[in-house]
Amino acid sequence: MNTHDLDFLSRPTNAATDSILYGNNNVFFGYQSEFRRQIRRICVLELLCAKRVRSFRAIREEEISHLLQSISVAAGEAVDLSSKFADLSNNIMARAIVGGRCKEQALFQLALDEVVQYNSGFSIFNLFPSIPKFILRIAGWQKKLDRCGQKLDGIAEKLLQEHIQKRVNFFSTSHEEQDGSFADEDMMDVLIRIQQNGSLQFPLSNENIKSVINVLSICFIYIDDN
Template identity: 40%
Template sequence: MEFGFFFILLSFFVLVLVIRKLTTFSKTCKSKLNLPPGPRKLPFIGSLHLFAGSNPPHRTLRDLAKKYGPLMHLQLGEVNIIVASSSKTAQQFLKTHDLDFASRSTVLMSEICCYGNKDIVFAPYGEYWRQMRKICTLELLSAKRVESFRPIREEEMSDLCRWIVLQEGSPINLTQKICMTNYEIMARATFGKKTEEHVKFIAIVKEGMEFMSTFHVADVYPSIKLLSSITGLRRKVEKVHQETDRIIENIIEEHRRVDAADRGSNEDLADVLLRVGDSGSLELPLTIENIKAVLADMFGGGIEAPTTTIDWAMAEMLKNPSILVKAQDEVRQVFDGKRGVSEAYFDELKYVKLVIKETLRLHPPGALLLPRENKERFEINGYEIPARTRVLVNVWAIGRDPEYWEDAESFKPERFLEKQVDFKGNCLEFIPFGAGGGFALESHLLLQMLS
């Protein structure tokens, strides 16, 4: 009874606090800013009600953009949101004014799981961000480093093929097996070995990625600190972080105990970060928390993105049997008589590469690029963008824009025979890995794994 009364009292207190905060916020927003067009805003919640259905956010945003245009303003709780849904509007934020919108929005998930945004993905724009991008480009994800992991990829993929052959005539969960194979590749490349707690680690990584891609009310009412605790979000995120931290901490301790001379030239990503951190050549020190945050970045993205993309590729080919047969015939022709999987022959898989491109067009690893933010008030296309506005680029909508893609909703790998685009963010109608300062540095590694 006492607990029930306490809960009611607490709920009433929170409600009063929310109304007070939102009333104050609402008054400050009534200035005569020339904002981009957008849907009507309700008191206190703005446009949150538009996302109450079962539709994924990127689909809802695409539908709204059809009505309000490719540059759209939304009010979600306390937060101003700008959505770019075409390559032309995306260019404003990813290329033309890249540095003005280079900061990342801080959310609870990144604050906790990335050790106070000490990773690369969510690090605030500045000296540390530039230093870590440089380390990634020159050390962690250079072409030479990615190539050094080639034997790992070939061995694990050969094991996968042998396992599939042994299951002939039996139903198999290919998604689960591909996820495990990607895990084993990333574990060996990142940590030097498969962790003993691999099943638990995969589950934790998946849960963390799910938190990262899910909408949370607490993130759009940042001034109401109690919300994350009341909704239970903070407790869940902290639990995921503690488990991840424990596993990575143990792995780093193992690496610390191995003498550098004993590692030889076979460095994994943890070895590289420890070596660079101990070198004394950095302007800003690389702490253990920095290293753990970066390793979590690499590991999480390296499992989820290729697994999801392969899932979609298989689904699309099953819906289009002629495409599946053509891809199978090419693979059989290229690898006929070969023992195991060798990346030396990947350049001959011309049609398979088209299938991968078309899959990434329709189903990019992140339907919405991670939110960017401007520190100061800005103007785009004659519209005013208030300071600390979160900018979302709807990559999913851009990949299906009929202005750039003929028969945009159909799965047609052959379209890339005529349309010469790359993955590097140079063609803004095709940016599955982002562009500009937000370009995913691990894209080269992901593409090797996808092939």
């Protein structure tokens, strides 16, 4: 990636990434710019730094323990290990990125599955990205992607507002540290802190935060599964 990063960035975008990552201003599928460099720096120094990655160890150990217990309880019965491991990845992702499991977790997973399915394998629209968008709509492709994007956006927006309110409640009863951080921050908390500190050259919007969360979710679940 260090050698060919600019080549990856110059590749054409596609309808799927536009639908779930809010256009081109994201860390993976965005053109090279100062804004993208800032987002990437946040990911490297804040979200995926050695200290934070080490903090995931306890989460992984707890979730693996739960997995082993569930398999032990089902002794003598057939166990769908594919489903179990998918749930394991999903639960680790939820706890690391948004601080815990949520009611919408299954819906979020299904929407991500749909996006990955639509964007996997051979697609004439990805092979020829210059195809006009109205063709995508006539074929029904864009409608499906928009529906998935709306599902993901609705869930991510709800989680974002809950985290913002949690932050307000915390600092209304506690003494804020100089950088605005607090113990047990998840990845969404970190992004909100950076947004509210206003330390970036370019403002970090709610859509930027949701885009990073969606990218991290895909990486946690699908890259880990493979």
